[in-house]
Amino acid sequence: MTRERVQSDFGKYVLFDVDGTLIDATDNQRRVWKTWAGRYGLDPDAVHELALRTRPMETFAEVAPDRDPQECLAVLHELEDEDVRSGVYGAFDGASELLSALPPGCWGLVTSNYEHRVRGRFARTGLPVPGVVVDAAAVDEGKPSPVPYLLAAGRLGAEPEDCLVVEDAPSGVESGRRAGMTVWGVNTPGGVDGVHRHFTSLREAVPDILAFVAGG
Structure with missing residues (x-):
């Protein structure tokens, strides 16, 4: 599926994993x-x-x-x-508030799942879907390869060093790190190896993610 590049005037961007990060599946x-x-x-x-x-x-x-x-x-x-x-799905606490507060064009989703399932889960939980979704069908190499996150950055018109990756799994953390991005871990009791910062919950990370996008 061909995707047009999303143009943005933002200096900072955030890329989210889905399952385990935004959606509790x-x-x-x-x-x-x-x-x-x-x-x-x-x-x-x-x-x-x-x-x-x-x-x-x-x-x-x-x-x-x-x-x-x-x-x-x-x-x-x-x-x-x-x-x-x-199935019954739930969004992690803070997900709706966070995604609704992010300006369009400065964030996207990078998932090892497929876009139609992501859209179905987001519809069930009331979460907004961004213009950029990189799914398993979009790349030949999935996480832990850097390809998915680099593709998402390219579609946003962002440089890797200006991107924050929010993940919960080792393969996703490695993918973001290899892409040259800042990587924060959420929703794990202990930090995943390789993250630059660790938050025990997504809710805890919300103020800092918004501050990152704002250039703080």
Whole structure:
């Protein structure tokens, strides 16, 4: 899908991960993987634990090496799409206030998920969707490669050094760091290795994120 570059007069920009950062999808992901594992007669807890650390194709290779990975992926996508339609989602405390306060053109989303699911979850939680969304379909190399965050910066018309990345996962932190951006971690009890600053919650980070964008 072709995207036009968003032009902005802002000097600072912020790029958000989605799941685990803005949207609390932990229970949803657990249910999806449990259902997926049941389809193949696998231990749901073991599958989910592995899926937290690996990308889907790597998970399939480990837990179902005798299965067609494309078939496994198609089943997973079917379950995830159904969960977007019928699952219960919640935005993290502070997400609505933060995104509503950010001027259009100075922020975007960088996700390993797909844009239609992000839009569905945002619609369910009432969060605004920015003009720039870089999803799994937009790049050949996902996180921890720097490519997704560099693409988002380019679409915003921003230099990497002027971008703040807000993440909750090691692969996303590494992606932002390799892109040459400032990286803050949220929603984890302890700081993720590599972050420049750590906040135990998104709510705690809201004033500082707004100050960053304002040039403070």
